[in-house]
């Protein structure tokens with residue numbers, strides 16, 4: 001299959017030589033070709049340039065993109081889209097004044113989702129989850145990280161991993177599986193967290209490692225969940241089975257998870273609604289990507305990640321949806337890009353960098369995704385007619401997507 005796109009009003013994120021991460025001041029730049037063409041063969045970017053350099057290319061499909069913008073598909077590096085049912089009841093409880101913590105303390109929250117998932121067949125869980133993935137692909141996402149973490153028993157967590165593997169096999173999008181080995185303490189271990197941690201380190205991690213589905217490990221490091229000692233214990237056990245950390249830290253409290261994540265060569269530290277100077281220092285000269293989740297802050301009404309503090313300190317930033325039934329029931333990366341500008345105060349260029357190349361980095365795939373570079377994967381958004389790419393975050397609740405190309409296939 002070959003696709004030629006011509007008369008592209010603006011082709012975004014063009015890099016002749018591959019870029020795998022964008023930091024600090026560099027995030028303010030977005031390399032653009034005006035009035036461009038793009039040629040794709042199978043699943044790969046073969047050629048691109050401006051129309052005045054263009055020489056006729058034979059292609060099976062030709063798209064005239066006059067007045068429209070073409071950019072790499074969104075790279076959503078933090079989702080929990082494999083889950084059963086929903087938590088709309090809790091949503092109303094929160095509107096009526098209960099906090100996320102109040103609901104969790106009454107056995108709601110993650111434990112509510114775990115009960116539903118334990119009582120849902122693997123087939124049904126797959127059918128519910130693949131629908132969510134198909135929906136976010138239509139909204140422009142081409143690479144998605146998917147976590148476990150709603151099983152909370154060995155069998156249910158491994159069931160989640162098998163569903164993620166089946167999704168990976170059945171979709172054109174890139175899927176990065178993550179073992180969220182420690183998401184919440186099950187009721188039966190409430191008074192014996194140490195026992196649950198032993199189950200995780202001695203049984204879940206080795207069994208998940210043997211399945212060879214996921215290469216990332218995650219822990220929810222938070223008061224009432226897993227503390228900094230638990231985090232170190234679990235990351236060390238993960239390292240034995242070659243799991244690289246991508247961890248939930250600093251959402252409601254600062255427990256030291258950022259520095260510990262950097263110490264364990266975390267690929268990303270996610271949430272960061274709270275940050276102190278020590279966190280910023282720990283991240284400098286590290287290979288760890290800070291990830292902000294503005295959809296969660298929007299939905300829970302909690303602070304937004306101080307993204308300007310991170311970028312102005314010369315650090316990179318990725319943005320992601322956190323798509324999950326409790327704190328962010330939306331996988332719309334277009335909204336996240338809009339929220340990054342409106343609430344994190346990122347420029348449109350910074351937000352697009354954070355949702356493409358840096359999002360790919362936070363999944364370990366920015367050598368193959370996240371920019372228009374010869375030889376990289378052909379995952380693209382072709383927008384509806386618009387005057388400037390700034391309209392993508394500006395029209396924050398609109399859908400800018402007209403057509404998508406995933407793995408070189410026009411959908």
Ligand SMILES: N=CN[C@@H](CCC(=O)O)C(=O)O
Nearest residue numbers: 109110220322324325326327
């Ligand atoms: N904070 C922990 N985990 C998810 C929420 C999980 C849930 O509430 O179901 C998050 O990233 O927000």
Ligand SMILES: [Zn+2]
Nearest residue numbers: 078080248322
């Ligand atoms: Zn999350």
